[in-house]
Amino acid sequence: MNNVWETEAMAKRIARRHGAERRFRAMGLIAIVLSMAFLVLLLVIMLKNGVTGLDWSFLSGSDSTDPDLAGVWGALKGSLLTMLVTLAVSFPMGVLAAIYLEEFAPKNRWTDMIEVSINNLAAVPSIIFGLLGLAVFINLLHLPRSSSLVGGLTLALMTMPVIVISGRNAIKAVPPSIRNAALAVGASPVQTVFHHVLPLALPGILTGTIIGMARALGETAPLLMIGMRAFVATPPEGVTDPASVLPMQIFLWSDEIDGGFVQNTSAAIIVLLVFLLAMNGLAIYLRNKFEVRW
Amino acid sequence: MIFSIVLLAILALGLAGWFSARGRARLLNTRLRDTGRGSLRAVPAFHGWHMALWVIVPAAAAWLIWAVVSPELVNATVMGLPVAAKLPLADIDRAAVLGEAWRLAGDPDAGFFNPLAAELAGPIREASTRYALIGALLTAIAAFAGGAYGLTRIRADFPAQTQVERGVMLLLLLASLMAILTTFGILISLVLETGLFFGEVSPIDFLFGTHWSPGTAVGEDMGRNFGAIPLFWGTIYIGAIIAMLVAIPLGLMSAVYLTQYATPAMRRWLKPMLEILAGVPTVVYGYFAALTVAPFIRDIAAALGKDNPSSESALAAGVVMGVMIIPFVSSMADDSIAAVPRAMKDGSLAMGATKSETIKRVLLPAALPGIVAGVMLAISRAIGETMIVVMAAGAAANLTLDPLESMTTVTFQIVQLLTGDQEFDSAKTLSAFALGLVLFIVTLILNIVALRVVKRFREAYE
Numbered sequence: 001m002n003n004v005w006e007t008e009a010m011a012k013r014i015a016r017r018h019g020a021e022r023r024f025r026a027m028g029l030i031a032i033v034l035s036m037a038f039l040v041l042l043l044v045i046m047l048k049n050g051v052t053g054l055d056w057s058f059l060s061g062s063d064s065t066d067p068d069l070a071g072v073w074g075a076l077k078g079s080l081l082t083m084l085v086t087l088a089v090s091f092p093m094g095v096l097a098a099i100y101l102e103e104f105a106p107k108n109r110w111t112d113m114i115e116v117s118i119n120n121l122a123a124v125p126s127i128i129f130g131l132l133g134l135a136v137f138i139n140l141l142h143l144p145r146s147s148s149l150v151g152g153l154t155l156a157l158m159t160m161p162v163i164v165i166s167g168r169n170a171i172k173a174v175p176p177s178i179r180n181a182a183l184a185v186g187a188s189p190v191q192t193v194f195h196h197v198l199p200l201a202l203p204g205i206l207t208g209t210i211i212g213m214a215r216a217l218g219e220t221a222p223l224l225m226i227g228m229r230a231f232v233a234t235p236p237e238g239v240t241d242p243a244s245v246l247p248m249q250i251f252l253w254s255d256e257i258d259g260g261f262v263q264n265t266s267a268a269i270i271v272l273l274v275f276l277l278a279m280n281g282l283a284i285y286l287r288n289k290f291e292v293r294w
Numbered sequence: 295m296i297f298s299i300v301l302l303a304i305l306a307l308g309l310a311g312w313f314s315a316r317g318r319a320r321l322l323n324t325r326l327r328d329t330g331r332g333s334l335r336a337v338p339a340f341h342g343w344h345m346a347l348w349v350i351v352p353a354a355a356a357w358l359i360w361a362v363v364s365p366e367l368v369n370a371t372v373m374g375l376p377v378a379a380k381l382p383l384a385d386i387d388r389a390a391v392l393g394e395a396w397r398l399a400g401d402p403d404a405g406f407f408n409p410l411a412a413e414l415a416g417p418i419r420e421a422s423t424r425y426a427l428i429g430a431l432l433t434a435i436a437a438f439a440g441g442a443y444g445l446t447r448i449r450a451d452f453p454a455q456t457q458v459e460r461g462v463m464l465l466l467l468l469a470s471l472m473a474i475l476t477t478f479g480i481l482i483s484l485v486l487e488t489g490l491f492f493g494e495v496s497p498i499d500f501l502f503g504t505h506w507s508p509g510t511a512v513g514e515d516m517g518r519n520f521g522a523i524p525l526f527w528g529t530i531y532i533g534a535i536i537a538m539l540v541a542i543p544l545g546l547m548s549a550v551y552l553t554q555y556a557t558p559a560m561r562r563w564l565k566p567m568l569e570i571l572a573g574v575p576t577v578v579y580g581y582f583a584a585l586t587v588a589p590f591i592r593d594i595a596a597a598l599g600k601d602n603p604s605s606e607s608a609l610a611a612g613v614v615m616g617v618m619i620i621p622f623v624s625s626m627a628d629d630s631i632a633a634v635p636r637a638m639k640d641g642s643l644a645m646g647a648t649k650s651e652t653i654k655r656v657l658l659p660a661a662l663p664g665i666v667a668g669v670m671l672a673i674s675r676a677i678g679e680t681m682i683v684v685m686a687a688g689a690a691a692n693l694t695l696d697p698l699e700s701m702t703t704v705t706f707q708i709v710q711l712l713t714g715d716q717e718f719d720s721a722k723t724l725s726a727f728a729l730g731l732v733l734f735i736v737t738l739i740l741n742i743v744a745l746r747v748v749k750r751f752r753e754a755y756e
Contacts, residue, residue, distance in 0.1 A: 125678020
């Protein structure tokens, strides 16, 4: 019996199999390293091109035809106003819808339809939301074109499914014993949810909301549809003023022929990435700090 | 401005209603208790909420209706003035002058082209101020009428809590209906505009034509310039072929490494870093593709002896898109591999198979349905991706197999068609909605099928 294992053919065979094992393992590592290398290359090139352009006049200026005078504050303020509108619309809507679907909805065809459409909306290409915004908010309701109001509403429709899905998961994670305890001492179902379940689910909901907002902040395509690509040289004063947003500013500058805008574009990308990183970091912090394991 | 004032006023009235109703209910409660007739059926705070709802909801509804109706009323008033007789008769010109006058009325410093608009701005401003006052008055009446009704409800046997909770439930239901409303909004707006488009260009020409140049489409046979096959091909070639050739091997192998080989500590660090790739905005990828990847590929093409290579290539857009999709494929594959029962893996290892043999012969085949579904979701995401192709793929509608050529996609053309300066309702802009409808239907089918497959796959192992 032992002879079979000690033959040369067997030794070769085992060596081949172990070689295949090592190669396969190396391939896995290479795949990860390649993906990471791409990310690192992207960041390094943006930093190299943009970091010298990051100064106070860049952070406080607005768009201009002169690359030396152009700054990012106008777009940043536009992004801020747009995100405010998005948050104000999508957060209450999303949380209320999540509560209804998770706690009160009867099991019937309507509920199924709502669920299916929420899951599908989360996967619809963002540009389709832009077409919806163009058709409804601008052509039908005649809201001011290129304003952060329309941009925010369009992005809110896009963000709402994300909040609903994460909200439902957070509400589902609250153990039934909490509900039973509240109901047992005489709280009504509505009181149970608003006084006990919702506060416990809130950290999870907030994490999902921040992630959804980060996605909305980086979104460009739907805003292109509703005409937020105008040249805006003064920061917007209110939600109905023509505004630009940070990703749109990057897109507009990337189209400029003047070489000075390469620096501006990369610097604006750095600003955008810093904001996204901060938001995602906040989401992770919230999750770690308030996450309760039942 | 007016909007926020009215909103604040309505909220303030609601607050006042809340306090007065609660106070009244408390008084009633003490009186009932003092005279030994029991107590209120609901706690005083619920009477407050009931009252607040009765103040806020009618007032907000009144203001909303008025906000929709009043511009029409203002227009009607202004049309009755002698100045309006000077307006041009054609509907489009008239609308343009009126639009300008409205802008002027809102902001006196705005510039104007038409002197008539400046003349009309004054009357419009006056009329809208007048109607705004009437609207505010109506809103106040609605608020007080609702409040008065609410006040009469403060009685010992009134079930305020049940009523308020019924209102809350209605609110919850309405919020969840928004999802259906959005879906139908997308469908209806796309279908309506597509219907208008197909009135001018036959669907056969659109879906099966091979020549796309809407810029030159005029006159009788313009259907020939709306053949979308080159766009569909470009979309599939970039999003479903090149991008997947990058994303599937890299995503799958990283998932295998992360789940099977990496130590827990490595996994904890590498997985979030991989996820960062998905969090980078697409406009950043697009810029990176246009600034770095596309010139690099062009130089290689030139070195390989290609004459005059284009600076915008399908390859550049596809590769960058593939990198963007890696974390998506990786996390879907991760989930599917994790769903395979441990006994299958242990059985294979116990028979003497090496780890890589187990993965290749047992784990991956068992996880295949889940992986395929993940790839389908990834494709649906890739073909709907816009910014990368807008910035790196080019505008020329080429029907070619050469990845170094410039190619265009459905999303690129939607952007191109709708961001020009042409008037709305032309066949050109309408065709963008037809393209949008095709995109919506294709991604919808991919998503539904993929979710079905995932669900059945999960059930198979439970």
